Amino acid sequence: MSDPGKLNTSSSELDLDRPNIEDYLPSGASIHEPHGQLRLRDLLDISPTLTEAAGAIIDDSFTRCFKSNPPEPWNWNVYLFPLWCCGVVVRYGILFPVRVIVLTIGWIIFLSAYIPVHVLLKGHDKLRKKIERYLVELICSFFVASWTGVVKYHGPRPSMRPKQVFVSNHTSMIDFIVLEQMTPFAVIMQKHPGWVGLLQSTILDSLGCIWFNRSEAKDRETVAKKLRDHVQGSDNNPLLIFPEGTCVNNHYTVMFKKGAFELGCTVCPIAVKYNKIFVDAFWNSRKQSFTMHLLQLMTSWAVVCDVWYLEPQTLKPGETAIEFAERVRDIISVRAGLKKVPWDGYLKYSRPSPKHRELKQQSFAETILRRLEER
């Protein structure tokens, strides 16, 4: 069957990342009575399959993960509307300029310290790295201040040790900034175009960050190798990975990719949960560019979030990487109050592989053949 449209079916490599989705999907209730002669009615009655298709059209758990939930309008009223208008004036007229000023000052300080250090201290790597780390933490604090970020950190702060990797759920690129404010992580991220890409290739490179390209299949092995090398090095910054692979709307978690869990080191989960009353921090990359997203944050009241540093986990004997990933996802979801969903985040960009359809076809075929034998 040919797929119309420009999305490609995901390569079979990505199949290995997922545990059995059939465990989660609503099972098409067994179509026929398990015994009895096969009748024409049983073959003609495709209603369970059609019901599943219609159910998917009306509401499906995957699209729900990426739905932005803007706050409900509350201002359709004679006295609330002026109040809300005052709010708009304060946000756009007072807060926004102040925040822009704060951010500009921050950038000036950062650049005037970073560029000399980067250029002049080329010989003294250790000292340079230390100062650069501190400076990046500084600029991240400025960013957070520019959204009036109120971040509560729970749990012991991460320490700089080799052979450990941090994983977190992903809502927006600001996750990285919020976490970076406290600890100088090296992150693995999709290479973005525009000014973000420029930042990535200059400043974040010095932290030891790793870049990949989602659309290149071969990229996977090179990136896996880079990950392993980074983790083994003892004075590299601790590595932060977002195993979901894409931004999810902070109500759900999609399946974790197993790459982070097969590096043979301890995995320290971090859970991040944003408080939606003040602003919806989900970056819907389909609807907004990152610049618009930042502007939206800077014109809202505050960004309030909780960050939990959870207990480090190791691979249990007899556990596969996928089971380990699911276990860690469970821990993070429970802590942050998120619901788990059995889909791979990359299905945003590609079609599901035929494997799932084949499972359904196989079970139906087997029922038919079995009942045929029973005559």
Add this chain to the structure above:
Amino acid sequence: KKTTISVFRPLRFPISFLLRSLHCRPRVTQTSLPFAAAAAAAATARRAQHFAAMGNSSSMLTQYDIEEVQEHCNHAFSQQETVSLYQRFCQLDRSSGGFISADEFLSVPEFAVNPLAQRLLRTVDGLNFKEFVAFLSAFSPRATLQQKIEFIFKVYDSDGKGSVSFKDLFDVLRDLTGHFISEEQREQVLKQVLEEAGYRKDSSLVLADFVKILGNPGLKMEVEVPVD
């Protein structure tokens, strides 16, 4: 079915743009909110093209629209459900063209893994909202058994000639079983089952046959529309 841009689209755009930029969104109106009244006035002026070009405004559905849709689908859905379906339609219609393309349907992974997805796409490609609701009306709890059987018949009879041939049955069975049964086995199963029911291999089934076969003891084909 594919749409032309409504002449009044430029009129609606500034309204929705204004509202969106102020972070307001009018609810579905049954009252006389000022913005919604303006939209309703614009809507009455172009009944015929209205559903063809919904544009990119979410929830800008007036009472007239809801009633028109309900009439079209024989009141299979309540007003609340119609509104929910509209929100879902706008969510799926990412390009905001007023219709959902096959590509946008296939971007729902739960739909894409369904064995009958390709067959359904032939019916469902490029539907505007009214046709979308009419399509789903067979799955409403208020739909009659006759409507459900007609729906199944239409899935089988994809070229709309009014009768289902052996080839149609064979194709659907192939979709449902994939390559886990060989072609010969499939043919054999179908022939056997048809003969048992009193039909020959080359006889084609019409709607009345379907009603006879599936009518007793009835079908369970219902989907619940989530209403917040």
